[in-house]
Amino acid sequence: MAAQDHLRVDVQRDQERAVVQLSGELDLAGAPIFERALESDELAAAETVVLDLEGLNFVDSSGLRVILMANDRARERGQQFAITPGSPQVQRLLSITNVTDHLRVVASPGELPT
């Protein structure tokens, strides 16, 4: 497939907040790329981690697995964690798998106080 279908991960630090911007397709091929980004120093040192899902045009259960891992990892590190709502496809995936209530959702990455 063309390169634009692949996952891109961009981590931005804004004071104590780290925003992980995901774009493209978070599937079996994209999941390991995202998983590696979770181990970055910028992320580990932040007080708050927000996953910005707005740029994703596809997420499947492989991607959801890493989103749940990110949530668990943040909890272990004592960090605040949230995701943005994402596309209707992302919301449908989260709703069918009953994880919506388990994840904190914010309208935009800036909404969560650092």
Next chain:
Amino acid sequence: MGLYQPEQAAHRDRTANVDAGFHHEALLYSGDSGFLRGTLPFIGEALGAGEPVLVAVGEARAKLLQEVLGDDAEHVRFLGVDQIGRNPARVIPAWGKLLREHATDGRPVRGIGESAWLGRSEAELEECRRHELLLNLAFEDGPQWRLLCPYDIDALEDSVIESAQLSHPWMAVDGTTHPSDSYLDPSSAPGPFEGSLPAPRGEVERHRFAADGLGAVRGAISVRAAEAHLDAEANGDLVLAINELVTNSVQHAGGHGTLDIWIEDRELLCEVRDRGRIVDPLAGRVPPPLDQPGGRGLWLVNHLCDLVQIRSSESGNAVRVHAHLP
């Protein structure tokens, strides 16, 4: 209508026929009046004893029950096809959820579930048959509850009624309940994924896939779904479902497989084959716990699709997914 007398019904003694755990009973009925004669006493007993009762039947029969129950309908939970969907694979988790919600009450729960309703396709009836057998396994070690499964003997083929006798330890006919002579308990019943699927009746488009081709598979499904005029939501659901199946093949079943797509009887069908083996008979029917990161693939497929047919043997897996065309 005079059929519904909750107090009287509550005093009927049926305890001799009640199992300690899961009581699974088929009701063979004829017409609307037979349906009411079989189900109203069951509901009346529940209401009289303060037991929660949930009804999941076809729309027309649900309406009929609501009319006859009148104000008492408030105490009965109705679960429509719009909530539970057409796919019989979603029924076991729906009952499981009900049981968990009432687990602390200490009262037995009752359900009425009609899955083999009039107008079901042959493929749907085949999956209903497998589902009814699987219910016995799913709830054999569970809490005490009763499930009454109505079968319309006027509308359904004899083979469907014969299957009901295999899958239900209790049969209710003409107002009396007796043990089924031909019941197959979970240890002797065939597994839910045994056997094979009928050959496609339609021109098949075949794709071979491996780990580097998941995006291509999604593209192919999306194009075919659009050509078949599925709306955007149905298209997206089918793409995600097939993506989950091919991902399973790549991850757990030898790394590659085939995807067949064709149209048959106003349905778009997709079938994924690989060299793997699905062992857990309840795969895709148990909600994945929140603290478990993976294992959501088949659960998703069952909740995204109208009908899912899984066959698994030493020669591999075949999973056929049905999407109704508008």
